[in-house]
Amino acid sequence: MRGMIDEITAALGANGLILRGGFLFPDDEGGPDGASGEPAKSVLLVGQAGAAPWPHFLRWRGQQPQAIADPLDTWSREVIGEVAQEFGARVVSPSDKPYLPFQQWAVRAEGLRPSPLGILMHPQYGLWHAYRGALLFEDEITLPEFRETIHLCDTCVDKPCLKSCPVAAYSTDGFAYQACLAHVRGANGEPCRAGGCLDRNACPYGAQYRYPPEVQAFHMAAFAGP
Template sequence: MDIRTATRFGKRLWTGGFLAFGGFHPEPADSVPDLECGRPARTLLVIGNAGAAMWTAFQQAPEARDGVADPLDRYTRRVLLEVAHEFSLGALFPFDGAPWFPFAEWARKAGGFSPSPMGLLAHHRYGPWAGFRAAFISTDRSGTFAAQALPGPCTSCTKKPCITTCPAGALSLSGYDVPLCRGYLAANPDASCHRGCLARRACPVGTDFNQPDEMAAFHMRAFLG
């Protein structure tokens, strides 16, 4: 992509509430599939969202009101397939089921991310509010990806307020106890956690990209099934 095309690409993503976190040039160990044409992928871009932009765009979309299951996933697929087609890219989605793609590994290779006690990756700019929505792949080798040299924020965080804030005690240096979290939420239907994870909100990184309450509650309902 030349600069003009890259600028148009970024604006097109942002119209739907999405952004590119970065990318890399795949190697065989990265488990990146070939494109539908059978040619190998030479560039991968990690596509996602942060903050309220995607939720705002989704709320205006037909998927938000049609009453069919998985509205946000369907919105994501429709919009990002349109972008992929416009720029002659392949698209892979984390919610497609088998085959399972290693999105977390791809994001870490793209740079700027680190594992967090919350069981998700935190971004050096967006903190724990970076969500992975797709990966775009191309037969062209393009981009220099300076972000690959950037570390994520959790490795240098000493206070770790995410751990101390969790009312369920589900977070520790050993990791995230999902059953304990679910059990606390089930036993406490009025807990403020139902309107968004308090541990995520306690993270000092990326506070400008905190999810709106309605969006956070939507994801919490999805988490609880």
């Protein structure tokens, strides 16, 4: 089994992706359908740390029609799907409908907890990581259990992530989506459009994994819409 995990890791790494842990579905829970339609017994999460997939995505993007919808989701589904086919798994994505509980799966797979921004805080990557898909297996695929780590937000006294947004989009009351969207689209939203969320960038953890400005601008453009 260790050999298979190593092979999956290598296959994902060819596109800058990484294995983000996994777990077995309990018998009384049952998983989503696997590749053949039988309930999956195991799930392995796939994602990224920092912006490692970006160059691979850009090369692919340059070969696609300009009008393609949701290009990053499409690329992720395609490259993870190739790995799924090679290893007899079914690929699912966070954007698939009906939505699957990816955030809950991530908590179970890696033991992470949400930051005040809602993004899961990673002990190494900070807020600069993402989940791009998952591999569902109808066999039991086991990984070493995660080690319990400190939740970095518990050690952060100043909480700069709640003080840097000019419209206070994030607070202890949650995310003010409409206020954020209006600001990003408005005349004063250029810093956010060009360099990403100011609250997220204010977090001191995982700074070496921070997405470059062009990557953050890409995600912000997707958030803001046409």
